[in-house]
Amino acid sequence: MTIIKDKSIIDDAWHAHQDNESLVDNSIVNLSYWLENRDSLKTCQQALGLLVDGDADIHSFKDDLSCFAIIAINIPDFVDGRAYSLCRLIRNQYNFTGEIRAVGDVLPDQALYLTRVGFDTLKLENDESAQLAINKLNDYSVRYQID
Amino acid sequence: MYQYNDIDQTLINERVEEFRDQTQRFINGELTEEQFRPLRLMNGLYIQTHAPMLRVNIPYGLLSSKQLRMMGHIANKYDKDYGHFTTRQNIQYNWPKLEQVPDILADLASVQMHAIQSSGNCIRNITCDPLAGVSADEIEDPRPYCEIIRQWATLHPEFSYLPRKFKFAVSGSPKDRAATQVHDIGLHVKKDAEGRIGFEVLVGGGLGRTPVIGQVIAPFVAEEDILSYSEAILRTYNLFGRRDNKYKARIKILVKETGLDKFKAQVDAEWETIKNGPLKLSPEAIQRVKAQFTPFAYQAPASTNAVSSPEHNSGPFRQWLKQNTIEHKQVGYRVVFLSLKSPTQAPGDITTEQMNIVADLADQFSFAQIRTTHDQNLALTDVLESDLFPLWQQLSKAQLATANIGTITDMICCPGLDFCSLANASSIDIAQGITDRFTDSAIDTGNISLKMSGCMNGCGHHSIGEIGILGVDKKGEQWYQLTLGGADSHDSRLGDRLGKAIAKADVVDAIDDIVHVYKEQRTTNETFANTYQRIGIQPFKDKVYDNH
Ligand code: SF4
Numbered sequence: 001m002t003i004i005k006d007k008s009i010i011d012d013a014w015h016a017h018q019d020n021e022s023l024v025d026n027s028i029v030n031l032s033y034w035l036e037n038r039d040s041l042k043t044c045q046q047a048l049g050l051l052v053d054g055d056a057d058i059h060s061f062k063d064d065l066s067c068f069a070i071i072a073i074n075i076p077d078f079v080d081g082r083a084y085s086l087c088r089l090i091r092n093q094y095n096f097t098g099e100i101r102a103v104g105d106v107l108p109d110q111a112l113y114l115t116r117v118g119f120d121t122l123k124l125e126n127d128e129s130a131q132l133a134i135n136k137l138n139d140y141s142v143r144y145q146i147d
Numbered sequence: 148m149y150q151y152n153d154i155d156q157t158l159i160n161e162r163v164e165e166f167r168d169q170t171q172r173f174i175n176g177e178l179t180e181e182q183f184r185p186l187r188l189m190n191g192l193y194i195q196t197h198a199p200m201l202r203v204n205i206p207y208g209l210l211s212s213k214q215l216r217m218m219g220h221i222a223n224k225y226d227k228d229y230g231h232f233t234t235r236q237n238i239q240y241n242w243p244k245l246e247q248v249p250d251i252l253a254d255l256a257s258v259q260m261h262a263i264q265s266s267g268n269c270i271r272n273i274t275c276d277p278l279a280g281v282s283a284d285e286i287e288d289p290r291p292y293c294e295i296i297r298q299w300a301t302l303h304p305e306f307s308y309l310p311r312k313f314k315f316a317v318s319g320s321p322k323d324r325a326a327t328q329v330h331d332i333g334l335h336v337k338k339d340a341e342g343r344i345g346f347e348v349l350v351g352g353g354l355g356r357t358p359v360i361g362q363v364i365a366p367f368v369a370e371e372d373i374l375s376y377s378e379a380i381l382r383t384y385n386l387f388g389r390r391d392n393k394y395k396a397r398i399k400i401l402v403k404e405t406g407l408d409k410f411k412a413q414v415d416a417e418w419e420t421i422k423n424g425p426l427k428l429s430p431e432a433i434q435r436v437k438a439q440f441t442p443f444a445y446q447a448p449a450s451t452n453a454v455s456s457p458e459h460n461s462g463p464f465r466q467w468l469k470q471n472t473i474e475h476k477q478v479g480y481r482v483v484f485l486s487l488k489s490p491t492q493a494p495g496d497i498t499t500e501q502m503n504i505v506a507d508l509a510d511q512f513s514f515a516q517i518r519t520t521h522d523q524n525l526a527l528t529d530v531l532e533s534d535l536f537p538l539w540q541q542l543s544k545a546q547l548a549t550a551n552i553g554t555i556t557d558m559i560c561c562p563g564l565d566f567c568s569l570a571n572a573s574s575i576d577i578a579q580g581i582t583d584r585f586t587d588s589a590i591d592t593g594n595i596s597l598k599m600s601g602c603m604n605g606c607g608h609h610s611i612g613e614i615g616i617l618g619v620d621k622k623g624e625q626w627y628q629l630t631l632g633g634a635d636s637h638d639s640r641l642g643d644r645l646g647k648a649i650a651k652a653d654v655v656d657a658i659d660d661i662v663h664v665y666k667e668q669r670t671t672n673e674t675f676a677n678t679y680q681r682i683g684i685q686p687f688k689d690k691v692y693d694n695h
Pocket residue numbers: 561562563564567568569570571600601602603604605606607
């Protein structure tokens with residue numbers, strides 16, 4: 001897996017936390033784990049991220065956004081467009097200023113739209129697809145919408 | 148008409164190159180069929196029974212003569228010398244080669260045309276009244292608004308992977324000629340008490356497997372808010388529309404399952420947060436687009452009886468004048484419909500040669516513009532009355548003056564089994580049978596809207612035809628389900644099922660029976676719809692099923 005940000009490949013500073021392991025710094029916890037352990041997690045000192053599915057109900061975590069440095073949205077199938085709207089809501093309506101990352105089934109061809117709706121980083125399958133995604137970000141020099 | 152600026156042109160040029168790269172990667176095996184599928188669909192490319200099918204957008208059904216010539220050129224160079232006009236005012240090519248599609252798109256881009264979002268689960272071409280700008284009852288020309296919505300919807304980053312396709316239609320007149328009630332969003336131009344322009348917004352209409360008439364979600368949305376309101380609807384749909392079942396994924400199902408009131412509350416809550424953001428249209432932004440749709444420089448008519456000299460007394464000309472032309476808001480002009488339902492061609496089909504002729508005639512007689520209609524015909528909307536006779540003569544020579552607009556032989560028909568891989572049954576041969584049976588009596592029978600689809604998807608709009616024909620599959624055989632009493636104007640209505648499906652060999656006879664009952668029972672000048680409403684379905688049932 002390879003992460004891209006601002007048209008470059010970057011090192012992944014985040015660790016995907018598994019439910020049964022102990023928490024380390026820079027862990028991304030999934031939503032159900034967060035909801036179960038919210039009270040203790042809120043007091044912990046580590047930098048945290050949250051992993052949600054594209055169809056997650058934003059009301060279940062919108063009040064907790066400030067606890068996280070990163071929100072990762074999982075796209076189960078690249079044709080499922082819910083993540084795009086969810087990202088917009090997190091960014092524009094709930095004013096989340098941290099990193100928003102797209103993970104899961106991400107096609108390089110989708111890189112431009114994903115970044116336009118507010119994703120900062122994209123997780124691609126490998127270096128090759130990451131490079132292709134970077135190239136695809138240059139496909140358009142114009143747009144109709146004001147993002 | 149709208150002329151591209153540098154941004155519009157750059158955008159479609161870049162889209163061509165993006166698609167060229169995607170096609171090449173697919174051919175090289177770097178994109179799987181599953182990955183390529185939505186990407187190609189978003190550019191109008193289907194894989195059909197025989198070959199790919201490419202659908203090209205004709206925004207709100209308006210073409211310049213130059214663009215129509217290009218349509219002809221493409222048909223000639225990449226296809227079998229003909230194209231097919233659809234009920235959503237677009238054109239389809241049935242035989243392009245996959246590897247040539249990027250070149251076709253480049254040719255299209257050279258005349259400010261494209262296939263962006265003509266298919267796929269995204270916002271499709273915006274359609275409107277084919278008489279926009281020329282009908283006397285118009286409140287406001289809907290085309291500038293269609294163009295504004297088109298731009299907002301084109302390559303929209305958030306709404307390109309919707310649960311299902313999404314269609315807008317806009318009507319500028321009280322009489323709805325854009326079938327807005329059967330679109331995902333239907334917009335009716337309205338003026339409020341202060342004379343401000345806005346829209347009544349309908350949501351959740353649609354044909355297909357579960358035909359639904361759209362409901363009013365907002366009685367008046369001001370023109371400056373139309374994009375933010377649309378965005379609120381689309382976002383709500385994108386988040387909550389069903390994705391577990393393709394047949395339940397249209398917005399009509401979401402509205403039905405959520406309930407209109409609750410859905411409206413969700414949309415309003417979303418709208419509140421974006422209403423005063425960057426999507427709010429300034430008066431200047433609206434005016435900039437409107438300035439591209441100014442009326443033509445019409446001439447004052449030379450005489451008040453332009454079609455009354457002796458040569459105009461030819462019966463066929465008179466018949467055509469009565470059947471295929473209608474009033475124009477400008478005195479001295481008429482709107483001329485070009486029938487694409489001649490006895491020798493499949494409904495909606497047009498040859499390269501005919502496209503070139505129509506383009507020339509548009510240059511000569513109608514300000515170099517052509518409209519496509521929902522009934523799969525063409526229109527020259529601004530013809531001087533004194534030009535009607537020479538125009539008719541030339542149209543006749545090109546098989547484009549069949550005097551049947553609005554009659555039973557002016558039927559709407561999808562490509563069916565001959566071209567479409569989803570079809571249960573053929574439609575083109577049934578259309579031919581109906582044409583053969585009724586050509587001589589069509590005008591005498593009066594106007595009847597007949598619509599036919601080869602499967603439940605309903606591309607031929609069968610459920611809103613006064614007579615609807617739907618192809619069904621019965622153990623591998625082609626059968627046809629008939630419906631009666633549908634309507635697609637301002638009072639849309641879904642047709643009622645006549646009874647059990649009818650075998651292919653009996654369909655034309657059954658239609659004949661239906662027409663027979665109508666003719667027998669109608670009072671003077673009574674329309675099919677009115678007769679049907681008065682006498683009900685039973686007399687038709689009796690006649691059709693007693694005979695078979
Ligand atoms: S109605 Fe069915 S058969 Fe006809 S074009 Fe549509 S999908 Fe194909």
